[in-house]
Amino acid sequence: MRREIFETIKLSIPIIIAQLGVILMGVTDNLMVGRFLGAVPLGAAGLATSLSFLVTSIGFGGLGVIAVLISQAKGQNDTAEIGRLFRAGLYVAILMSIVLGLVGMAIGMNMDALGQTPEVARLAEPFMYYLSISTLPLLIFVAARQLADGLSYTRVAMIVTVSALCFNALVNWLLINGIWIFPKMGLNGAAAGTLLSRIYMAVAILVYIYKTKHFSRYLVAARRVSTELVVKILRLSVSVGFQFFFEVAAFSLAVVMIGWLGESQLAAHQIAINLASTTYMMATGIASAGAIRVGRAFGEQQPKNVRSAGTAAFVLVAAFMGVWCITFLTASDFLVSLYLKDNPEVTQIAATLMIYAGFFQLSDGIQATGLGTLRGVSDVNVPTIITLIAYWGISLPLSYVLAFTFQMDVEGIWIALSAGLTFSAVFLTIRFYRLVRLKRPEPSNLPIA
Template identity: 60%
Template sequence: MTPSLRSLVVNYRPELRDTIRLSVPIIIAQLGVVLMGVTDNLFVGRLLGAVPLGAAGLANSLSFLMSSIGVGGLTVVAALVSKAHNQNDPAGINRLFRAGLRVSILMSFGLGGLSVLLAFNFDLFGQTPEVARLARDFMLVLSGSLLPLLIFVAARQLCDGLRFPRVAMAITLSALFINAGFNYVLITGAGPFPALGLQGSALATLLSRVFMAVAMLLYIYRSGRFKPYLINAFRSLTTRQEAWEILRLGIPGGLTFFFEVATFSLAVVIVGWLGEDRLAAHQIAINMASVTYMMATGISSAAAIRVSAAIGQQSRTGAWRAGVAAFLLSISFMGVMAVLFLTANEWLVTLYIRDNPAVMTIAASLVIVAGFFQLSDGIQVVALGGLRGISDVNVPTLITLFSYWVVALPLSYVLAFPLKMDAIGVWIGLLSGLTIAAVLLTWRFFRLISRLQLPAENESVKLIVPQG
């Protein structure tokens, strides 16, 4: 570590410590969402082979694409809850919580319907007939799981915004074990359960998400720490204004998330045109990158909560320092992940598949490229979190649209087919889009923070941090 970097870390030690304390449970909870797809792919790849793995990967990617608008959009609720909490407004927190649940139900029906339509039109993506058939049935089950998933995401925003992220963490970890257990017994038919093959993996995800939603709501309504925000007097308060505010901020925020997820999902389709072995290899590499990305989104969520809390306390310097701390933490973590991907790529691939040398060789090369874009991915997602904390969502949406759909996807296609770089070309295109997004979003965050019409420092107030 250079002296200047060491000095920066020491100077920001309190912010780094608070960001780590807040982000680690969020990271684990965020990982739970994506790790269900990873768990599905691990069991499918080991128990059923390369073609079902490609189909499950395609369905998981496109289902995650559909849910991304809801998942990404609902994260604005935590920042709004944090701001209301630091303004000592329990009634406002109650309205935001109930409005978030209403919006989650609305989104789940809309996005679930689109998922069903997509499932019945897999032939549009040019996949092999067997992959399309298996992926369609898998995705129909995942479409039904959007309702419990988005209810869970909406409910956990109350916990995260009030700085109780361990609740979602504990529930998610429990759900992962449930998902893994059901994957095994429903795929293979262990004990009294029938052997359902690939469909058993999809049902495991559905059951796990139902558990997550029910457990989260039960905890919130039965735990004493949330009683000040759920008193009976608040039930008569209308939530229409808060619902519109969540939609106003959440839809652009969700689209920002959607554009990135869509890029990677459509990259799956492009790679599928290259062949089933490339598709399976791509799915292995993208699963690894998804894990590190979701961990970075935990830091991003912490950035949004801490920046919005500083805004609620009228402290521009606090918002600036919260942002810098999140960037430092993300760069450090993603740097370690980059080294891991670059040096242990072959071993990582063996966690997914061992009996197909062609797939393993391609996947190992893709993991190397994934190692190079770790830093860009981590920086851009933290910048988005910081911007969400200051309620800036429209311009970031345009930046991500340009970076991913104007640059990354067309470049991926050109490199893969006209320039004949195969699957590696697709990943180089993705790396280019991520890097452009990281530069533009980071520049916008610090530019807006420097222009905030707030006192440079407000010593008379302290951030309210509940204990427990």
């Protein structure tokens, strides 16, 4: 167990930093928008970012299955299969980005129908267009990084993402404020910065993969795209993607409901959810590392190692999110002050929401790890049903009832979201340990979508 924990930590740290870099681009956008432009643009940016993440979550989350398949192929020493999986994954990413980008555009064109205030809807529409266009480079980056992650070269995506984060902050500052020769684009400057940063990420990781010796033998071993693998990855990615979609949808639609309550509640929610999303993305780094370790043991036909790898991931994420739970509970005022100044109404609401965010940290981390470890053993159908019930059967209906029927305002919505996370965490964990009781973790013995 100690060895598994050590190996998972070593593998997960670069993934955590890379995941953190992706979400910190949104945090950077919101920090700069809040500081330079105020609460209403912050709410508009938060609305567009949440809806965009809702749409792209199917691809962003689903493409993670490629790393697991590559890890399983690595466990079987199948070099050609690894190359075929990489090329097929890029094709799937392009197909997904076209469909999801068009969906995002359609949402942007109908922003008024979401019941937001006129000013928030007006500002959010063009922001949504920029984010929809950036879906293509984002998903290409996500698909390409699966090769590196699946082969345990997790520092590659980390370096690319951290450098892109710095690039994004610089471009945001230049375009929001119109510094030097750059136009003053205001809120849309932050969206343009995200688009340019995602293009940089896609180009950088592809150049690295095709120009370094670490991956050359896999690319040479499989020069043609396998239609069969494209279909397989697309099928698995959609199933896994909907697991993420159901959760993200609950949070994104919660943003819409909070918008009905008022602009102050919307801005406060955006601050609290930004911070909670940051820790969640870090937890998904541990979950991804756990999925890769479980997948490798699964490919090697080592049932004891499958269980040990999964347990190590659960232990690590519980300790990690426990620390953040304490941080959110004890430093809520300071964390909120990083986003806004001179707006006591919003800061007071946000500080209260940070308390709720602290309490659901453990559930959030464990359910993410449950999904990851189950991906490692190629179990996707039952986890999809569990997440559907948790977020659409519990969180969303309960959000409306608590917020509007029982007049609990935005706090009621956060209580409902916590309930869904807890349900998902409990049943996904039970599902993993029930599966690994099987003596031989072979594909024929486990349910595979």
